[in-house]
Amino acid sequence: MGSLFRSAEMTLCQLFLQSEAAYACVSELGELGLVQFRDLNPDVNVFQRKFVNEVRRCDEMERKLRYLEKEIKKDGIPMLDTGENPEAPQPREMIDLEATFEKLENELREVNQNAEALKKNFLELTELKQILRKTQVFFDEHEGGTNPTESMTRALISEDAIARQSGPVQLGFSEKHYDPEEYYPCFVAGVILRERIPAFERMLWRACRGNVFLRQAEIETPLEDPSTGDQVYKSVFIIFFQGDQLKTRVKKICEGFRATLYPCPEAPADRREMAMGVMTRIEDLNTVLGQTQDHRHRVLVAAAKNIKNWFVKVRKIKAIYHTLNLFNLDVTQKCLIAECWVPVLDLENIQLALRRGTERSGSSVPPILNRMDTPEDPPTYNHTNKFTSGFQVLYDAYGIASYREMNPTPYTIITFPFLFAVMFGDLGHGSLMTVFAAWMVLKEKPLQAQKSDNEIWNIFFGGRYIILLMGLFSMYTGLIYNDAFGKSLNIFGSSWRVSNYNYNYTQSVTDIMLDPASEDYIGYPYPLGMDPVWQLSKNKIIFQNSFKMKISIILGVTHMLFGVAISFFNHTYFKNRLSIICEFIPQVIFLVALFFYMVILMFIKWTKYYATLTDTPLGPRCAPSVLISFINMVLVKDTPYEAVCETPYMYAGQGGIQMFLLLCAFVCIPWILLAKPIMIMRSRKETSQYSVTHNQLNSATENGDAEQPIHNNTSQPPAAAHGGDGHDEEPMGEIFIHQGIHTIEYVLGSVSHTASYLRLWALSLAHSQLSEVLWSMVLNKGLTVDGWTGGVALYIIFTIWASLTVSILVLMEGLSAFLHTLRLHWVEFCTKFYSGNGYAFQPFSFELILDSASQSKEE
Amino acid sequence: MGAAALPFIIFTVLWGGVGIVLPIIVPKNPNRGIIQVILMLTGACCWLFWLCCYVAQMNPLIGPRLDKHTILVMARAWGNPLN
Numbered sequence: 007m008g009s010l011f012r013s014a015e016m017t018l019c020q021l022f023l024q025s026e027a028a029y030a031c032v033s034e035l036g037e038l039g040l041v042q043f044r045d046l047n048p049d050v051n052v053f054q055r056k057f058v059n060e061v062r063r064c065d066e067m068e069r070k071l072r073y074l075e076k077e078i079k080k081d082g083i084p085m086l087d088t089g090e091n092p093e094a095p096q097p098r099e100m101i102d103l104e105a106t107f108e109k110l111e112n113e114l115r116e117v118n119q120n121a122e123a124l125k126k127n128f129l130e131l132t133e134l135k136q137i138l139r140k141t142q143v144f145f146d147e148h149e150g151g152t153n154p155t156e157s158m159t160r161a162l163i164s165e166d167a168i169a170r171q172s173g174p175v176q177l178g179f180s181e182k183h184y185d186p187e188e189y190y191p192c193f194v195a196g197v198i199l200r201e202r203i204p205a206f207e208r209m210l211w212r213a214c215r216g217n218v219f220l221r222q223a224e225i226e227t228p229l230e231d232p233s234t235g236d237q238v239y240k241s242v243f244i245i246f247f248q249g250d251q252l253k254t255r256v257k258k259i260c261e262g263f264r265a266t267l268y269p270c271p272e273a274p275a276d277r278r279e280m281a282m283g284v285m286t287r288i289e290d291l292n293t294v295l296g297q298t299q300d301h302r303h304r305v306l307v308a309a310a311k312n313i314k315n316w317f318v319k320v321r322k323i324k325a326i327y328h329t330l331n332l333f334n335l336d337v338t339q340k341c342l343i344a345e346c347w348v349p350v351l352d353l354e355n356i357q358l359a360l361r362r363g364t365e366r367s368g369s370s371v372p373p374i375l376n377r378m379d380t381p382e383d384p385p386t387y388n389h390t391n392k393f394t395s396g397f398q399v400l401y402d403a404y405g406i407a408s409y410r411e412m413n414p415t416p417y418t419i420i421t422f423p424f425l426f427a428v429m430f431g432d433l434g435h436g437s438l439m440t441v442f443a444a445w446m447v448l449k450e451k452p453l454q455a456q457k458s459d460n461e462i463w464n465i466f467f468g469g470r471y472i473i474l475l476m477g478l479f480s481m482y483t484g485l486i487y488n489d490a491f492g493k494s495l496n497i498f499g500s501s502w503r504v505s506n507y508n509y510n511y512t513q514s515v516t517d518i519m520l521d522p523a524s525e526d527y528i529g530y531p532y533p534l535g536m537d538p539v540w541q542l543s544k545n546k547i548i549f550q551n552s553f554k555m556k557i558s559i560i561l562g563v564t565h566m567l568f569g570v571a572i573s574f575f576n577h578t579y580f581k582n583r584l585s586i587i588c589e590f591i592p593q594v595i596f597l598v599a600l601f602f603y604m605v606i607l608m609f610i611k612w613t614k615y616y617a618t619l620t621d622t623p624l625g626p627r628c629a630p631s632v633l634i635s636f637i638n639m640v641l642v643k644d645t646p647y648e649a650v651c652e653t654p655y656m657y658a659g660q661g662g663i664q665m666f667l668l669l670c671a672f673v674c675i676p677w678i679l680l681a682k683p684i685m686i687m688r689s690r691k692e693t694s695q696y697s698v699t700h701n702q703l704n705s706a707t708e709n710g711d712a713e714q715p716i717h718n719n720t721s722q723p724p725a726a727a728h729g730g731d732g733h734d735e736e737p738m739g740e741i742f743i744h745q746g747i748h749t750i751e752y753v754l755g756s757v758s759h760t761a762s763y764l765r766l767w768a769l770s771l772a773h774s775q776l777s778e779v780l781w782s783m784v785l786n787k788g789l790t791v792d793g794w795t796g797g798v799a800l801y802i803i804f805t806i807w808a809s810l811t812v813s814i815l816v817l818m819e820g821l822s823a824f825l826h827t828l829r830l831h832w833v834e835f836c837t838k839f840y841s842g843n844g845y846a847f848q849p850f851s852f853e854l855i856l857d858s859a860s861q862s863k864e865e
Numbered sequence: 866m867g868a869a870a871l872p873f874i875i876f877t878v879l880w881g882g883v884g885i886v887l888p889i890i891v892p893k894n895p896n897r898g899i900i901q902v903i904l905m906l907t908g909a910c911c912w913l914f915w916l917c918c919y920v921a922q923m924n925p926l927i928g929p930r931l932d933k934h935t936i937l938v939m940a941r942a943w944g945n946p947l948n
Contacts, residue, residue, distance in 0.1 A: 009898050394899065416899050420906035428914070482911060486918050501922075502929060504940040509947045512933050520928035531922035533872035534915070542939075543929030553921045560917060612920045617928075626926035 010394055010416050012579075013407055014349040016384035016847070021344040022374040024364075028333070028342045031363030031373055032326050032850075033094040038359045039851025042347040042385060046334040055331040060097075063104065064324035070107040071317055074309050077114060081303065083310045092315055094322035094852070103319065110309055117302045124295045125232035131288045132229060133197040133240070134268045138281045140223040140242040141195055141270055145277075192253055193246045198265035200224060200239040206263045210245065213255055219246040244270075318856060325855045345378070347385055347847065384409050387847035392450075396469045397422065404832050405842025412576050414840060418831060421565065423472065425830055427479035428561065429769035429823040432777060434491035435816050436480025443474035457860075476824075486535035487770070491811065492777035494541035501528050502539040517544060522617035522626075547771070554767040556608045556632070562763025562834070563601045566756070569838030570594055576839055588682035592674035593752060593838075599667040599674075600640070601760050607632045610656050623652045630654060639664045679749040683741045690738075751837070759834040765826050773819050780810055876915050884908015 023031050035041050047055070078085060095103065198206060203222060210218055221244050228237040243265070245256055260267055271277050334343040348356055353375070360373045386406050390398045398415045400422070407413050430436065446453060447470050458464060466473065488494040505525045512518060520526035520539075531537065536553075540546045570593050577585045615629040622628075628651035635656075638645045642665075645654035655661060736744075788796070788803030836842070885908065888901040931939065940947045 009895075011898065391896070416902045417906060419899070419903055420910060424906075424910045424914075483914065486914055500943065503943055503945050504936050504947070505945055507936065507940075507947055512936050512947065515933060517930050517932050518936055519930040522925040522928045526928060527925060530869035531919055531925075533869070533919075534876075535918050537922060537929075539929045539931075539939075542935050543931050545927065545930040549927060549929070553918070556921065557914070557917045560913070564913070609920065612923065614924075615926060616924050617926050629926055 010388055010390065010398075010413055012410050012413055013386040013388050013844070013847075014351060015410070016347050016387060017350050017353075018378045018380045018382070018384070019346050019348050019353075020374075020376040020378050021346060021360075022336075022376075023333075023342045023344065024367075024369045024371050024373065025340055025342060027364045027367040027369035027371070027373065028330060029097050029326060030367035031360050032329050033322070034359040034363040034366075035356065036094065036322065036325060036329070036850055036852040036855075038355060039849045039853055040349060040352045040356060042847055042849050043329055043332050044345045044347070045332045046343065046345055047332070056333075056335065057327040057330050060100075060327040061324060061331070063100065064320055064327065067104060067107050067320045068317075068324070070111045071313060071320060073111060074107075074114065074306075075313055075317075077118075078306050078310045078313065081306055083303075083306050085310045085313055087314050090315070091852075092319055094326055095319050097323075100323060103316070107316070110305065113305055114302070117298060117305065121295070121298045121302065122232050124291060124298060125230065128288065128291050128295060129229055129232055130266070130268075131284055131291065133225075133242075133266060135281065135284050135288065136225045137195050137197065137242050137244075137268050137270060138277055138284065140225075141244050142274075142277065143223065144221045144244055145274065192248060193244055193270075194253075194256060194260065194267050195242070195244040195270040196260055196265045196267040197225070197240050197242055198260075198263055200241045202263050202265075203241055203243075206243075206259070206265070209259055209263070210256065213259055214247065214252055217247060217252060218256060220244070221246075317859075321856060321859055322852055325850070325852065329850055349387055383844070385847035386411075386844035387849075388413060388415070390415075393471050394419065396472045399468070400472075400828065400831070401836075401840075401842075402846070404836060405840070406844040406846045408841050408844040410579065411841060411844070412572050412579075412839060414572070414831070414836065417568070417572075419475070421568075421835075422827055422831060423475035423479040424483075425561070425565070425766065426476045426823050426827040427483040428557070428766045429826060430476070430480045430773060430820060431483030431487040431770055432489045432491065432773065432815075433481050433484035433495070434489075435777070435811070435820075436477050436482075436484050438477075438812065438816055439473060439480060439820065440477030443470050443477050446470040447474055459861075476820075487774065488532075488536035488538055488541065489774050489777065492774065492779075492781040494536070494538035496538040498533050500539045501530065501532050501537050502526055503528065519545070523620060527617075547775075550774075551767070551771065554770055555764060558763050558766035559601075559760060560605050560608065561766060562760055562830075563597070563605050565763070565830070565835055566759060566838060567594070567597055567602065569835045570597060573839035584682060584685055588685065589678060589748075592677040592681075596671050596674040596678075596753070597756055599671040601756065603664075603667055604632060604636045607635060607656065614656060621650055623650070625650075627651070630656065639668060642668070675749065675753055678752060679745060683738070683745050686741060687738055755837060759837075762834055763830065765830070769819075769823055769826055773815070773823070776819065777811075777815055780807065780815065784810065872919070876919075877912065880908045880912035880915070882908075884912065 052058070075085070207220060207222075210220055222241050223243075224241045225239070228239050230236070231238050245260075247253065247256055257267070271280060330342065332344070335341075336343055357375060360375065364372055386409055388398055388407070394415060397418050398413075400418065401407065401413070401415055427436070446467055450470070453467060458467075484490060485495075502520055503526060504520070507518065536550070540549055543549075570590065573593075574586065574590050577583075577590055611629055611632055615624050615626060617626050619625045620627070627648060630645060630647070635645060635654075647654040784803060785807040788800035788807075791799040884905045887908075888904045891897050891900050891904070937947070
């Protein structure tokens, strides 16, 4: 196992596989997931590769499986997900799988077709049944009541003009037809979608000039449309008319409106008989339909048991053939040649896997794994586990570390939650966060199994360990700030007390400032964090600001120095002595001489001045402002001071020391700017006198450092040769420009980055003020109501307070503090040492392939 | 100096223990290095944070400005009644 401090050492390997063993070997490597294959035929079209056919077959199988899955989902059958991971089947099993899927698909399609046909039949019969039932009413009306119809007809005809205007009306008998014997004209009956009725009526009326008579009745129950499976409402209609011409016209209109026409006998007896026939046929159909559905269900249930398994198998086969497509075929066609990146430490595992693969395939010739030398940069591979992966993601989002570069993740595991907590410090809010994260961590397994596709939840869950540490550290910093939901805890007893005031005096003034020089202060501070008395005082912000600003700078300078220190390990690892001398050392001097000195001043100010020593040079009036002192130091100006203090300085000789530090810092600027390019220039002049052979060697290992003799054996870490800054190809002018930018970035960056750490103070101030306001403006209102109403009021107000606390103070403030912390790490910390020019190791791993496949399916 | 020795010793020993002693006794396992770094940084960060807060209050140059009602309550509750 590699450690997380640097990415794992990688090597390029060449792999010779027997054609018949290749499949099994690749399958074993896929299970292992530690090998990244390179495409050896990048100029070959995807369609011209060797195993295109197999990939296509896999695609086809996947399509069939998706079809099956869709059908299973449609029927709401639960799919069994045992979570087991079947091995990739042998190539010969592929045919069996194909046959199985083919059979299943065909069976299912057939069943579906049959079911559709049956349903269509069923629909027709039900419609016919409805027609027979409804038309019965129409016919009954005719037989029972000729008179009303007649009178209606007459009335309508006489008021023909009005009827026309008033729109479509049932109408349609010319006057000569009142004889009941001749009364039944031709008619057609059918069923139409209900929403089409008005248009249909109007069309009939207009096309037939009012010479038809339409009756319609709604079918109450919705009918299922067999092609789409939707429930639709329909109506039965019957149209009376006369003459063949009208008949063709009516039929055309019916066709146009997609109405289905059914034969309907005129005689009541026939109708009754027909209705009976229809009923029996419907019953028969129902049994058949039921059996068909049963069969379909059985097929699907059987398929649902295996479908996940099948998916895994098919995807594995497909992945293997995809990988085989990247390989090169040897001239004899007996052998496949692959190139791959592998972690050096895992070579043994890979050999074992290859051996297993060979045994499985029954091949007698073992595969050959050769290490190769390459001028290329290997991929970056960090061994993470569930705890560290979340933190690694933070940096991968910024840029994948260069190969073998110091990985900031191990340090970030603590510094990230800690800096977050400095901004978010609150015991109450921190414990809420901890409880939430602890729940996620403890319920890890079941929560993971649920595989939610809620993006926000997945982000929280993925960062559960980050959140847990953030919560724990927030609790600690909250304890130090003495803040819990905006209130303080008085655990050890305050160091301040009220002494020597009499009652009358206290009543005559609005407020009193306790005197630190008197007995009000017991002489030693509250042991753990802020004294609770400050929570009650009116000048709390003044006191806390000075404290929080100072710790922001202290933590910031420490953090930046830490970053610069890491760059030292990078330089030593890459044997880059030039950078240590010309970059690391002046950088440290610059940072220490200016900013770390300021930190020292802060501690001096904290410890040296006493409130009791009033009117002496160490009294409170003489304590100089650290910031002003620092600014004046840089500007080389004198600080004004009061006569009683005698000196503007904190210690003897401060002026001289500051002058010296300032000079050191200024010397560092040309040192960083010029030293390195000049050294490179000189060494180049020397090497240019070297023979041509050097150049040849140099081109063989493109990145070789000019100052170093080149040993091209693999026993040496490959990075050693590649580690220089790759200046050899760059023209001199560019090196100067590069270094100039670097210098400006560092020098100006030190100033702006130090100031940038003040966000620690700003955010923590905002957080504590917000929580205090929320307490006094919301919860306090509930606490001050008397009597039983107080209980009710508190109940409601607590709800509001609690939800605001969670939503604003924990979630929103937490998010903002998180982003600021991220920035502090990416910009202020990373720029000191991190180049992030690598590319990630993407191993051929079934696990990853299956994960991404199941995710893309869910979205 | 306005420091009391006891809290200083307690917290230094506590965080020193976390940051120095624990990393030494971490059992051997593949992640030993990471755990050591985590413990050391935890000790260092927490100790520094506590130290700053303690030192900042050691020699206060200003006192808390309190409302007169707060003064009365404080005097009564923290056992130093006004005369």
